[in-house]
Amino acid sequence: MPIYVLLLLSTLLGACTHISPSSEWDPAIIRGQLSNGLEYRLVNPGTPKDASNERLDIRLTVQAGSLDEEDRQVGVAHLLEHLNFYNQGELPARLRDYLQQHHWQQGLHYNAVTNYERTQYLLSPPRGVQELERALQALATLAFAADFTATDLEAERPIVIEEWRGGLGVAQRMNDQRTAAQRHDSRYPARATIGNREAILGARLEALRDYQERWYRPNNMTLSAVGDIDPERFRHLLERYFASALPAPLSERGYRELTLAPRLHIVRVQDAESGSNQLALMFRGHEAASRAPGLAGLRERLIDRMTLDAATRQLRRQAPQDGVSAFAVRKNQIGRYSSVLAIAATPDGRRHDDALSVLLKEIERLRQRGIQHADGERARQALRETAQGMLDNAQPYSFEQWVTRLNDATLREGIVQSRTQIAQSTLRQLDGITLDELNQRLRHWLSSPDQILQYSAPGLSPLTLASNERFNGLRTHWQGQRLEPPQPLQDTPSVDPVDAPSAGRPGHIVQRKTFPAQQVEQWQLDNGDRLVWLKPGFPLQRAYLQAETGAGELGPAETGWRQQMASQLLSRSAPFAWSLEQRRQWQSSHGLNLSLEHNLQRLEFHANAPSAELGALLALYRGLHTAPGLDEAMFDASLLELQQRLESVRHDLQLRQNASQQALLNPHATWQMPTQGELQALSIQDIRRDWQRLARHPVTYYLLADIPRERLESLVREELAAIPRAPARPGVDMASGRQAAGMRSATLRIAREPRATLNANSYSELPWSPEDAAAIRLLTPMANRALKQALRSEASGVYRLVFDSSLNQDSNRVESRLTFSSAPARVEELWRLALKTLRDLPRQLSPEESRQALQALANSEQERLTDPGTQLQRLVLGYRAWGTPDYLSRQAQLVTAIDHRRLQRLAGRLFDERNSTRLLLLPGPPEATVTSRAPH
Numbered sequence: 001m002p003i004y005v006l007l008l009l010s011t012l013l014g015a016c017t018h019i020s021p022s023s024e025w026d027p028a029i030i031r032g033q034l035s036n037g038l039e040y041r042l043v044n045p046g047t048p049k050d051a052s053n054e055r056l057d058i059r060l061t062v063q064a065g066s067l068d069e070e071d072r073q074v075g076v077a078h079l080l081e082h083l084n085f086y087n088q089g090e091l092p093a094r095l096r097d098y099l100q101q102h103h104w105q106q107g108l109h110y111n112a113v114t115n116y117e118r119t120q121y122l123l124s125p126p127r128g129v130q131e132l133e134r135a136l137q138a139l140a141t142l143a144f145a146a147d148f149t150a151t152d153l154e155a156e157r158p159i160v161i162e163e164w165r166g167g168l169g170v171a172q173r174m175n176d177q178r179t180a181a182q183r184h185d186s187r188y189p190a191r192a193t194i195g196n197r198e199a200i201l202g203a204r205l206e207a208l209r210d211y212q213e214r215w216y217r218p219n220n221m222t223l224s225a226v227g228d229i230d231p232e233r234f235r236h237l238l239e240r241y242f243a244s245a246l247p248a249p250l251s252e253r254g255y256r257e258l259t260l261a262p263r264l265h266i267v268r269v270q271d272a273e274s275g276s277n278q279l280a281l282m283f284r285g286h287e288a289a290s291r292a293p294g295l296a297g298l299r300e301r302l303i304d305r306m307t308l309d310a311a312t313r314q315l316r317r318q319a320p321q322d323g324v325s326a327f328a329v330r331k332n333q334i335g336r337y338s339s340v341l342a343i344a345a346t347p348d349g350r351r352h353d354d355a356l357s358v359l360l361k362e363i364e365r366l367r368q369r370g371i372q373h374a375d376g377e378r379a380r381q382a383l384r385e386t387a388q389g390m391l392d393n394a395q396p397y398s399f400e401q402w403v404t405r406l407n408d409a410t411l412r413e414g415i416v417q418s419r420t421q422i423a424q425s426t427l428r429q430l431d432g433i434t435l436d437e438l439n440q441r442l443r444h445w446l447s448s449p450d451q452i453l454q455y456s457a458p459g460l461s462p463l464t465l466a467s468n469e470r471f472n473g474l475r476t477h478w479q480g481q482r483l484e485p486p487q488p489l490q491d492t493p494s495v496d497p498v499d500a501p502s503a504g505r506p507g508h509i510v511q512r513k514t515f516p517a518q519q520v521e522q523w524q525l526d527n528g529d530r531l532v533w534l535k536p537g538f539p540l541q542r543a544y545l546q547a548e549t550g551a552g553e554l555g556p557a558e559t560g561w562r563q564q565m566a567s568q569l570l571s572r573s574a575p576f577a578w579s580l581e582q583r584r585q586w587q588s589s590h591g592l593n594l595s596l597e598h599n600l601q602r603l604e605f606h607a608n609a610p611s612a613e614l615g616a617l618l619a620l621y622r623g624l625h626t627a628p629g630l631d632e633a634m635f636d637a638s639l640l641e642l643q644q645r646l647e648s649v650r651h652d653l654q655l656r657q658n659a660s661q662q663a664l665l666n667p668h669a670t671w672q673m674p675t676q677g678e679l680q681a682l683s684i685q686d687i688r689r690d691w692q693r694l695a696r697h698p699v700t701y702y703l704l705a706d707i708p709r710e711r712l713e714s715l716v717r718e719e720l721a722a723i724p725r726a727p728a729r730p731g732v733d734m735a736s737g738r739q740a741a742g743m744r745s746a747t748l749r750i751a752r753e754p755r756a757t758l759n760a761n762s763y764s765e766l767p768w769s770p771e772d773a774a775a776i777r778l779l780t781p782m783a784n785r786a787l788k789q790a791l792r793s794e795a796s797g798v799y800r801l802v803f804d805s806s807l808n809q810d811s812n813r814v815e816s817r818l819t820f821s822s823a824p825a826r827v828e829e830l831w832r833l834a835l836k837t838l839r840d841l842p843r844q845l846s847p848e849e850s851r852q853a854l855q856a857l858a859n860s861e862q863e864r865l866t867d868p869g870t871q872l873q874r875l876v877l878g879y880r881a882w883g884t885p886d887y888l889s890r891q892a893q894l895v896t897a898i899d900h901r902r903l904q905r906l907a908g909r910l911f912d913e914r915n916s917t918r919l920l921l922l923p924g925p926p927e928a929t930v931t932s933r934a935p936h
Contacts, residue, residue: 024294026418029406030231034238037219037247041406041416042234043226045399054128056227057403060139061410062119063222064215066191067256073207075195078114079153080208082160084121085112086152089145095138102126102134103848105785106793110138114193117256117335118411126852129227133237140241143221146212150205157200159792163799164194166821168753170273181267181454182282182332182340185259219247224406226399256335258284262449266465269456273653273752279355280344281363282452283445288337293415299429302383304331306433307441309379310371315343317487318362323347323354327362336413341445342454352455356466357474364478365486367446370439374489384430390423458644500586500619501576503626507721509713518885520875525721528698528728534875534885536706538866543614543705546876547605547621549697550728561674562682564598565638566690571596571605573630575623580631583620590616600737601810603694608868611707618719625695625723628688635684643679653750657921664746664917665739665761696726702879704872738811739763744917749924756827756923758820760834762916763813764909770877770887771897773807775906776814778853778898780805783841783910790837791820797830798822805910809880814909824922835913842907850900858895865891 025031030042066077085096092098096106103126104110112121121142125131180189194200223242225234269276290300312329319326326346333339343363347355397405409416417425453471457463466474511524519535571594574583587594590613597604609617645655674682701720705712739761751757766772784803791798798820805816822830864870871888878887890897 024415024417024421026405026416026421028418029416032235034218034243036243036245037217038221038223038238038242038245040223040234040238041225041410042229042231043402043406044228045226045402046396054130054228055399056123056125056128056132056135056225056229057399058123058132058135058139058225058227059223059407059410060121060143061222061224062121062143062216063117063220063413064211065115065117065119066193066195067116067187068215068253069191069211073211074191075199076203076207076211077119078194079156079160079200079203080212081112081114081119081121082156083148083152083208084142084145085110086148086156087141087145088147089141091137091141095141095145099138102131103852106788107785108781112142116188116191116193129229132227132229132234136237136241139223140245143216144242144245146209146216153203153205153208155796157203158796159799160194160200161197162792162797162822164197164200165753165755165823166798166800167194168755170271173271174269174274174276177267177269177271178454181265181269181452182284183258183334184265184452185261186257187255188334214248217248217250218242218245220250222410224410226402226406256338257286258334258338258340258450260284260286260448260450264451264453264468264471266453266468266471267455268463268465269454270460270463272460274456275458276456277458278344278346278454278456279352279359280342280452280454281359282343282454283341283448284450284452285339285341285445285448286337287339291333291337295425295429298425299433302426302429303433303437303441305383306376306379307371307438307445309382310375310438311366311442313378313489314372314375314486315362315366317489318365319345320348321358323351324358327359340452341448350457350461350463352457352463353466356453356471357478360471360474361478361481361483363446364475364481365483367443368483369485371435371442372486372489373435376435376438378489380430380433383426387423387426387430390419393419499576499578499582500616500623501627503622503718503722505722506717507723508717509721515885518888520885520888523716525716527721527723528725529701529720529723530699531701531703531716531720532875532879532885533712534702534704534871534888536704536868536871540704540706540868541611542608542868543611543617543703543707544868544872545605545607545609545614545617545621545705546702546872547607547699548602548702548876549694549699550602561642562687562690563694565642566687567596567598567603567694569630569634569638569687570624570628570691570695572634573624573628575620575627575629577627577629586616586620592617592620594620603697611705614705614707614712615715615719618715622719622723628691628695630684630688630691632684635687639679639682642674643676646673646676646679653752656750657748657919660746660748661759661761661917661919664744664919666737667740667744696724698725698728699723700879702872702876704868704875738813739815739915739917741915743914745920746918747920747922749922751921751923754824754923755821756824757921758818758822758827758831759919759921760818760831760911760916762816762818762911762913763811764816764912764915765812766807766814766909767812768807768809768881770874770890770894771902772906773809774857774894775898775902776805776807776910778857779841779903779907779910782845782849782853782903783838783907786837786841786844787818787820787834790833791830795830795833797826797833809877814906814912816911818911827920827922831918835911838911841910842904845900845904845907847900850903853903854895854898857898861891861895 028043028046031040033039064077066075069075069077086094088094088098093101099110100106105126108124109126110121110123112119114120121139123135123138125135176189176192183189195203223238287300287304289297290304291297292300308329308331315327315329324345325348328344328346329342330344331339331341343359345355345359345362405416408414453466455463455465508526509523510526513522514520515522519537521533521535523531523533525531574580578586586592590609592607592609592613594605594607594617597606605621607617607621703712780803783805784801787803788798788801791801801818801820803816803818805814807813808815818834820830820834874887874891875885878885881887
């Protein structure tokens, strides 16, 4: 779904809390309700007749989550979600076993999730709509059978403990602190969805039964389905499997809202591993009108959006100031009508006290001066353009988009409207919203007496929190001042295409080669560059370009970190002596997208533009190589960031872990972090010289574009062939950047959480081919499922586990990575089980698994044949491998070239223990031991 559609859907529908009359719903949605109160929604996506027509997504949402737990029930909402898969009901076996007997795979075909307010069960059957009845019976069994046992609870408890353990870390600790600060005096801080270790270990079967009896009622549920389903059959099956469930009265749940009081809370949110540095003043409030249905609620939400947008723009222009580098504004919705508005400042270093004075001054300026007319109009115009874009986009929703729309409406207890309905209603309301209304809304938010002053600083840096007297004194001081209006909105300078200076003498195309079967032409330029042009066999309105050189991080004579810094800074800077704003204007007005990737092997530019604007794109590329600019402020900021990272290395556990991982993978690697001395000696002139060397490497351009040959020839001669290049330099030393042979292991006792984390890497030599690369991609999720079945479902030892594998074209290796966390006492046992599972995978791989994987590949290949990104990438891969576009010819036979036997053979290459590394993180003091024994 386009970004502008998602933004407006979120803005206009995200706060709806009542079901509106059916006339307001998108007419494509079939809605109904059983006599027991169960609501249902059904959409036939109406996609073209192909394999995707068989797909089915069906979800049951129970409007109850961890907030609905009583004190003696902490953690049971999430535990119940797990235990319901042990139900059997009228099935011939327990539900999980029954689904697996029919080749359903956990995570892929069935899953569940719990949050503060609801629990969802999500099914996507492997045979799609053919298994509609099985899916509905499974959901009814999940919701109502309730025949799991105390034995089942004991079997699942270790898995939930591992899920809890896997979620520990700096993100969880910081989130817990923020929740306690911003949602104080509510149930939220004490009702973490997963509960806590004591609650999980102490949960009793009776508590789960009581919770299910109270909340798992049909009148507290919504069922949504997307698929090519006959509505009458759907209703009949719903009646068969759901109608017998009994409804029950539901109590009012006011505890989902914040309890407001006139007070200031001053809090610290800080962690040894967090880099957050901020000072925020937050205003808590209730806003039922903005969550109301109908046109009145829509108008309130538009006022909210315009006010927030305009205030954010205005405040950002007030930075930097002495002590503050930036401002930010954000607003979070909580429950059905509570909210928290945060206005934050980023202090310069540790100058939080100075930042507090500046922050209070700018908030007072907002109160006194309000939103300026130009900012209000800019916010109005942004919404108008978004709404108009929705009207102009006549493309039907895809299967995935329908799933998202129905699911969002269920989660928000709102409605689903068509894009036309949303856009037309928005456009009718926009012009009637006045600047006075925006300022009334802003002052209403800022007048809330329930406030929080939240401090954060990197690591455990000392922080002195303001007292209430200090805070009130500063606020009173600024309230007594008559503040100047905010910085006015400046029109950005326009850049006309003629402002890109000519390259001067054009270059020449000195050699041509054609590949008629693939619709490819190859042109050699007189400066040593090469262009490979693929003409699309499908309608294409944009041109896609990838330009790459061999100037990777390990190229000779350069230092990796300086190359990285040079390429990143120059790619974001402005050429031709333009300002940064002029470059942004140029890219925006011409519709250009440009990014850079600098890896161990090469420097790559990825870009696209409307076909008519290809000349503007190539001119910008030429400017970055022949007339680059370098913004001094950007250089200083990057240098400061590197210096701060070096300062934090001793305390940053992730950096220490990464360094140990790299040392294990290749003890002789040459890439290293800079020293403080090197950074202090670095000048902007050094970076300019580094970029000049990088920019002179010969380039191969890969272009996918529908453009007249004469026009392309002219652009290539003028913009690309005129770029001066140096002779080709020696290639990259691949041995310095890839995993070294042999087995190595290391143990770091630095973890702060009570868990062990194991990271293993392996490689197996295998010449690259498109067919084997595709097969390895198919095998990766199969290996994940096998590992999770063994280590999680059977051994009850892990919850989070990731296995990733790919056939690397540059190294001609199958490169694999395995990561999991567990209780420290069980990590060695589980590591041995993981190795055994991977060794056994070729024998355990079933023909049905292969059939499903190959069917999914066949479906996706139909789309990839007309996907510009895929076609350009396959052009590139073919040239890297053979110097020809042969991959484009072979892609039609990609699916038929892979069979069950090939998958079995390659499954044995996924993890080679003879060439593997293992890094184990354990709780303990910050010390490390390294050995060279085999990782068993």
